[in-house]
Amino acid sequence: MYSEKVMEHFHNPRNVGEIEDADGIGEVGNPRCGDIMKMYLKIEDDIIVDVKFKTFGCGSAIASSSMATELIKGKTIEEAMNITNKAVAKALDGLPPIKMHCSVLAEQAIKSALLDYSKKNGVHIEGLENFDPTEDAHDHH
Amino acid sequence: MYSEKVMEHFHNPRNVGEIEDADGIGEVGNPRCGDIMKMYLKIEDDIIVDVKFKTFGCGSAIASSSMATELIKGKTIEEAMNITNKAVAKALDGLPPIKMHCSVLAEQAIKSALLDYSKKNGVHIEGLENFDPTEDAHDHH
Amino acid sequence: MKKLIYMDNAATTPTKQEVLDEMLPYFNVRYGNPSSIYSLGSHSRTAVEISREAIANTINAKAREIFFTAGGTEADNWALKGVAYANRDKGNHIITSKIEHQGILHTCGYLEKQGFKVTYLDVDEYGVIDLEQLEESITDETILISIMFANNEIGTIQPIKEVGRIAKEKNIYFHTDAVQAIGHIKVDVDELNIDMLSMAAHKFYGPKGIGALYIRQGVKIDPLIIGGGQERNRRAGTENVPGIVGMGKAIELAYEDLNEKNKRLIYLRERLVKGIFDNIDHVRLNGHPTKRLPNNVNICFEFIEGESLLLSLDMEGIAGSSGSACTSGTLEPSHVLLGIGLPHEIAHGSLRLSLGDYNTEDEVDYVVEKLTDIVARLRAMSPLYEQAKEVR
Amino acid sequence: MKKLIYMDNAATTPTKQEVLDEMLPYFNVRYGNPSSIYSLGSHSRTAVEISREAIANTINAKAREIFFTAGGTEADNWALKGVAYANRDKGNHIITSKIEHQGILHTCGYLEKQGFKVTYLDVDEYGVIDLEQLEESITDETILISIMFANNEIGTIQPIKEVGRIAKEKNIYFHTDAVQAIGHIKVDVDELNIDMLSMAAHKFYGPKGIGALYIRQGVKIDPLIIGGGQERNRRAGTENVPGIVGMGKAIELAYEDLNEKNKRLIYLRERLVKGIFDNIDHVRLNGHPTKRLPNNVNICFEFIEGESLLLSLDMEGIAGSSGSACTSGTLEPSHVLLGIGLPHEIAHGSLRLSLGDYNTEDEVDYVVEKLTDIVARLRAMSPLYEQAKEVR
Numbered sequence A, B: 001m002y003s004e005k006v007m008e009h010f011h012n013p014r015n016v017g018e019i020e021d022a023d024g025i026g027e028v029g030n031p032r033c034g035d036i037m038k039m040y041l042k043i044e045d046d047i048i049v050d051v052k053f054k055t056f057g058c059g060s061a062i063a064s065s066s067m068a069t070e071l072i073k074g075k076t077i078e079e080a081m082n083i084t085n086k087a088v089a090k091a092l093d094g095l096p097p098i099k100m101h102c103s104v105l106a107e108q109a110i111k112s113a114l115l116d117y118s119k120k121n122g123v124h125i126e127g128l129e130n131f132d133p134t135e136d137a138h139d140h141h
Numbered sequence C, D: 001m002k003k004l005i006y007m008d009n010a011a012t013t014p015t016k017q018e019v020l021d022e023m024l025p026y027f028n029v030r031y032g033n034p035s036s037i038y039s040l041g042s043h044s045r046t047a048v049e050i051s052r053e054a055i056a057n058t059i060n061a062k063a064r065e066i067f068f069t070a071g072g073t074e075a076d077n078w079a080l081k082g083v084a085y086a087n088r089d090k091g092n093h094i095i096t097s098k099i100e101h102q103g104i105l106h107t108c109g110y111l112e113k114q115g116f117k118v119t120y121l122d123v124d125e126y127g128v129i130d131l132e133q134l135e136e137s138i139t140d141e142t143i144l145i146s147i148m149f150a151n152n153e154i155g156t157i158q159p160i161k162e163v164g165r166i167a168k169e170k171n172i173y174f175h176t177d178a179v180q181a182i183g184h185i186k187v188d189v190d191e192l193n194i195d196m197l198s199m200a201a202h203k204f205y206g207p208k209g210i211g212a213l214y215i216r217q218g219v220k221i222d223p224l225i226i227g228g229g230q231e232r233n234r235r236a237g238t239e240n241v242p243g244i245v246g247m248g249k250a251i252e253l254a255y256e257d258l259n260e261k262n263k264r265l266i267y268l269r270e271r272l273v274k275g276i277f278d279n280i281d282h283v284r285l286n287g288h289p290t291k292r293l294p295n296n297v298n299i300c301f302e303f304i305e306g307e308s309l310l311l312s313l314d315m316e317g318i319a320g321s322s323g324s325a326c327t328s329g330t331l332e333p334s335h336v337l338l339g340i341g342l343p344h345e346i347a348h349g350s351l352r353l354s355l356g357d358y359n360t361e362d363e364v365d366y367v368v369e370k371l372t373d374i375v376a377r378l379r380a381m382s383p384l385y386e387q388a389k390e391v392r
């Protein structure tokens, strides 16, 4: 069902944990639906210098979180904003159709944390104008 | 499906053939239904001294004919009249329910031949008053 | 016991050893439920999908158009009831033929009770449907045409390509009961415009209890067996994994060297027919002389009844079948033989010998020899034969 | 690969070697079609009838009341649709429960679309139906009560005897989906007043693709699969002889020393539950504490999701199952867990471990050890666990 990449990231997820003094924290998902992703960003000079996550969810939710953190770590905010759910899924060598919403959740978790950062620091981030972190990822697949 | 007795009588039917100068001949059944039995009797002093049959039909039709001839050979007319289809079936160690009509046909063939004998010789045979050789054996099972 | 000469391959076939070998691990080593997410389950899932692919490739379909069933009858029931119920709003008329298998005919009878109208096409003396009658039977209400690919009793192959063309022109679904055809002749669902097709593994050296329905993408059809999400929500129930694996292997083997196998079968078939005609009088060949299954011989022996013929053959170690009423537990002889116009008394005396990969020339010759004796013996007992001789 | 610890015996079981040995000749030696009249055919017929007898004896039925199907789902579909369609003139109301298998629930949904009314009984926190609610639900229109014998997810056994008594008093047909019960607990259809009962061989170490429906003599029921005269005209299609033979052998083996086997399973079950409760906090046992299948353990681990638990177990060579939405391809977690009143977020974290004849005490201890580690690891990753700790 899952690619080896997914299984590998599920079994050895990168960047699990919390950042005490995070610059941005985003939480998306809903325990009723069986998945919650929480993402912590440390940002310096527009660059994501550190990122951690905690996820309650299925194998692909955990793998998507892990992959998403890998994809944005060390990147600029702008680069991070360009990471789509498809990019996450592709980096995992694909996800089963019924699991695509997990990659959507990962994209939303990044954006949600960036939104938090932009609010806390009063910086404008291109592309977050219409972002609604409460939108249901399950509608996307 | 069939008892050993049926198979044995089917494979080695007794009394197959015709009697040239038979005293009574009976034919029952219908080729449309897949079975015809023809029975020839030689009768002396009310005793069936010889009997032969020819049958077009399935295994149990042939076995029933064979068994019926065995049961009446050497018997008086009265005794022959008392041979029921159940007796034929029983002597064959039973017939499958859907094949019971074959034993009915055998009983009818005997009666039909006796009727022929009674007509030709002007003798009354007790029990043949209401016998109708054209009645459909298939309704009996 | 005598060595068995099995000439009833149209009834069922033995499972080939290579097929069985392929199946065995799925009973007690790779026994996982394909719906389970752990490795044991996904191995089963993979095996199921490989089989589906093999079947799809064979008939030029897509894997997602193959749905496993418990056999040919379930596939037939599903196609008919599923299309009828799902398309009731479009119409209530179904066209089929008089010589279909009971899986089709009795299901049509059931649908008639539910308010559907069914036209049963006539067949000619060879068992071939009349395409003109088909076209004339089509109305605005017609939602489905179901015509069998090849007949199970007399082996006649229908003009499926023409039926497919007509159905496509009129935009009517076309189902074919190909239970006797798959594994025996090449079938291409695209070329023939087939929308649905039934098959059963035990007719081509696969196991009993497994079959499939091909459903062209886009066909509107209700499920017949409802429950879990198996077969993409269209046929519920834990998959018969060993059966499915066996069916996939069997279909692959069946189409290997098909032409050579069929050449051999046709040679044996013709030898058998010639042997019978050379040695026995008052016989007739049923079914089409050339447009017939390579393995099917169906002959009427006048003046004798089929069941007694079968029993006598069995005692010689020969397995065949008959359209006789006496083998079926009914009073009417085979609807197929009556359908091609045989009188009842002659239809009663039919014998079907269906050849297979394991039959040999020696067996064919032995059968001819034994048949000759048996027919003579039974005719000597038959009052009809005696009458026929008198008439002459 | 690591040695597999298979604890998903409620999903399917391996076919026992003795069962397989019994089946093998029917693939390629005794391969005759049971409908054929020659010896090869009647050997198959005999084998089918011996199996039917064995099944009938086990549940105290008559052989003529057992009808073979392709599995549990087909049996469920047949019972429901067959009774519904055949008794439409008597009424259009069916009573079932909220926690039935999909084979029942989705068929009921289909029947609702056909104009039938269905009452879905609630269950209490343990998954037991309320007999008062059952009695109150009965109307003059009620033609069928279908209540499962034992639940496939949480193992709860229903008060079948009382349901049977009520159904009999009110003269309503009573069907029970006993797919999880047969082979595992003693069932007597007479004592329990059961009119119809579904079973599937692959749940008791028999093969996949074969099951049966018990139909008490006199029950009015339409066939589901129509065609040839097999199964006394009630279920058409060439018989799956190897499957049938395997089912007969499997049921015999299943009821040999049943008490001893169940004592052992209950011991293992309790050891597993105790091990989990002793080592892991925030867990709850689902299903009835005592009125449950001897082999069923179903536990919710709060703050984690079932699929990730299963995948982690799989990596340790442990096969289990979950009522998590993520394993089923839907968004809703198991209707059974919701039915017993669990909140969604907790229902997502369920694990079913169903024990079998091949599990050992060592395996149980190993599973407890691994589970402890896995749960700890997943909770460390879970934002819910962190929140829960903060709240405390």
Ligand SMILES: Cc1ncc(COP(=O)(O)O)c(C=O)c1O
Pocket: C236, C237, C238, C239, D071, D072, D073, D074, D076, D101, D103, D148, D150, D151, D152, D177, D178, D179, D180, D200, D202, D211
């Ligand atoms: C209670 C119950 N009913 C019905 C079924 C369906 O059986 P099958 O999958 O063999 O069709 C199952 C098992 O999947 C079950 O556990």
Ligand SMILES: Cc1ncc(COP(=O)(O)O)c(C=O)c1O
Pocket: C071, C072, C073, C074, C076, C101, C103, C148, C150, C151, C152, C177, C178, C179, C180, C200, C202, C211, D236, D237, D238, D239
């Ligand atoms: C033409 C045809 N259709 C349908 C069937 C039914 O197949 P099964 O008996 O496998 O259900 C058969 C064989 O019996 C057949 O020959």
